[in-house]
Amino acid sequence: xxxxxxxxxxxxxxxxxxxxxxxxxxxxxxxxxxxxxxxxxxxxxxxxxxxxxxxxxxxxxxxxxxxxxxxxxxxxxxxxxxxxxxxxxxxxxxxxxxxxxxxxxxxxxxxxxxxxxxxxxxxxxxxxxx
Numbered sequence: 001x002x003x004x005x006x007x008x009x010x011x012x013x014x015x016x017x018x019x020x021x022x023x024x025x026x027x028x029x030x031x032x033x034x035x036x037x038x039x040x041x042x043x044x045x046x047x048x049x050x051x052x053x054x055x056x057x058x059x060x061x062x063x064x065x066x067x068x069x070x071x072x073x074x075x076x077x078x079x080x081x082x083x084x085x086x087x088x089x090x091x092x093x094x095x096x097x098x099x100x101x102x103x104x105x106x107x108x109x110x111x112x113x114x115x116x117x118x119x120x121x122x123x124x125x126x127x128x129x130x
Contacts, residue, residue: 023105031055033109034101037116044120046077046127059099061123071097077126085122090115092122099123 018024031054038057041047048062048070061078063071071077078094085092093100103115 027055027105030107030109030112034103034112034116037113041116041120041123044123044127047123055103055105057101058095059101059119059123061097061099061127073097080126080129081119081122084126085118088118088122090118090122092119 031052034055034057035052038050038052038059041050041059045065046061046063047059048065048068049058049060051058051060061071061081063069063075063077073096075097078097078099081099082092082094093102099119101115101119103112107115
């Protein structure tokens, strides 16, 4: 927080809340739920890989699943999936052809289910129209 006293005070208060509410310990079941909910995306014909680290996931879109050939950048497939997800009510950030899912730590299970359902639909819709 570069020495900003207000920013440092807020950061310390945030750490107190994490400790008091056991935020990280309570996150472990959500991490497992996220992994379980992401599994069906592997069946989509244009999902090459799904990587997860804690409560962050990356879904890699590929043009050819068998060869793992990525989409050409000019296809803007990540952008197209993000636009479709936004139309369905979910804001995502693509990094090229990789969809990043990084929900707030406070996300409940039903919201997480809805997010991943929308991501699934967005990938299916955007890749079908290629």
